[in-house]
Amino acid sequence: MPLDVDFSLAFNDRTGKLFLGREIIATLGARVASVRYGRLRQFPRSDLGRRLAGRLTHWETIARAFEPQLAAPLPRLRTPYPTLHLDPLSVLRHRLQERDIVLCHDVGPLTHPDEFAPRVDELYAGAYAAIRAARPHMVFVSRTSQQAFHALFGEDYPSSTVIYIPVRQEMSATSVSPPADHGTPFLLTVGSLGRRKNQALCIEAFARSGLAAQGWHYVLAGGHEPGADEAIALGMKTEGVILRGYAGEPELRWLYRHASGFVLMSRLEGFGMPVIEAIEHDLPCLVTESSVLAEVGGPSTLRADATDVEAIAAGMRALARMPPAERAERVARSRAHLAQFDRERVLGQWRQLADRLTGDAR
Structure with a gap:
């Protein structure tokens, strides 16, 4: 039996969820009967069409969660085949069944509602209530997310599986684009600027580290999310801090290849x-x-309390002053840890899962 896939997040999401969804659909191949984008079975060909379809899908999702009487005349979606939901919110538009599969990145909107826009927690609460009622097959991108989910919603599901996100092929490309202004040596943070990613405290920690006086820079690359204003204001007046904004793939590759250390001290992450x-x-x-960052990074990463500015500053100094032998040893252990994120290994796990849950013995 094949699968249907709800990939409605492709309308608006430009995070790792989009790239992962594309990878999953491509690797499942003939196992996928159809891909649904909202109520469409084909992705709109024009940007205007994409934006209109995305807006209508968003309105229906909001209505299902907050004003169900408005969406009542519109029947919930159901197909002859099990449906793979690439984001929990799509279950609100479907008649969810036990045979379906839901991919969960994290339950952060419920456990850390202050890190998200207003009412996002209520929206996800509605989706997870539907999941709890139907008890479908669950897939998680980390053990951390799996444990958090089951702590909230119990253990009685037909299956619960962890399948990591594969390493993106784009990062191995050769083309690079040096930024117009940069300083070396530098520590690097990549991720949307905002309260959840904790860059403001990291900028303060860099200021306290004393590294700027020694010629070091702290480069932050990423777009904006709630809480970005505080980080930007602090970064603009802190010596040695360079705010890159959103970086395209060539520029991002250059930053990774020329940095001396990497810092990600998020308060909450789905994967990392x-x-x-x-x-x-x-x-x-x-x-x-x-x-989850410690889970993904493995035992050779340096760790610090994300609320302790002095501990973060000490970690930054440790990165900057790390002896070559220690650096080589940590890098070697980290690379060995990466094997579990190998693209073919991870995508093979998705194929095996689809075959097992749909009874396909190919």
Whole structure:
């Protein structure tokens, strides 16, 4: 039996979820009967069409969660085949069943509602209530997310599987684009600027580290999310800090290849692909202790409490002053840890899961 896939997040999402969804659909190949984008079975060909379809899909999702009477005349979606949901929110538009599969990145909107826009927690609460009622097959991108989900919603599901996100092929490309202004040596953070990513505290930690007086820079690359204004204001007046904004793939590759260390001290992450990309580029990493970043980065990463500015500053100094022998040893151990994120290994796990859950013995 084949699968249908709801890939409605492709309308607007430009995060790692989009890249992962494309990879999953491509690797499942003939196992996929159809891909649904909202109520469409083909992705719109024009940008205007994409934006209109995305807006209508968003309105329906909001109505299902907050004003169900408005969406009542519109029947919930159901197909003859099991449906793979690449984001929990899409279940609100479907008649979810136990045979379906839901991919969960994290339950952060419920556990850390202050890190998200207003009412996002309520929206996801509705989606997870539907999941709890139907008890479908669950897939998680980390053990950390899996444990957090089951702590909230119990263990009685037909299956619960962890399949990591594969390393993106784009990072191995050869083309690079040096930024117009840069300073070396530098520590690097990649990720949307905002409260959740904790860059403001990291900028303060860099100021306290004393590294700027020794010629070091701290480069931050990423777009904006809630709380970005504080980080930007602080970065603009802190010596040695360079705010790159959103960086395209060629520029991002250059930054990874020329940095001396990587810092990601998020308060909350679903996975943390930038840590894997940094390890791929032989960078020692400083990450949030007891988090998914520590799980993804492995035992050779430096760790610090994301709320402790002095601990972060000490970690930055440790990255900058790390002896060559220690750096080589940490990089080697980190690269060995990367094997579990190998693209073919991860995508093979998706094929095996689809075959097992749909009874396909190919």
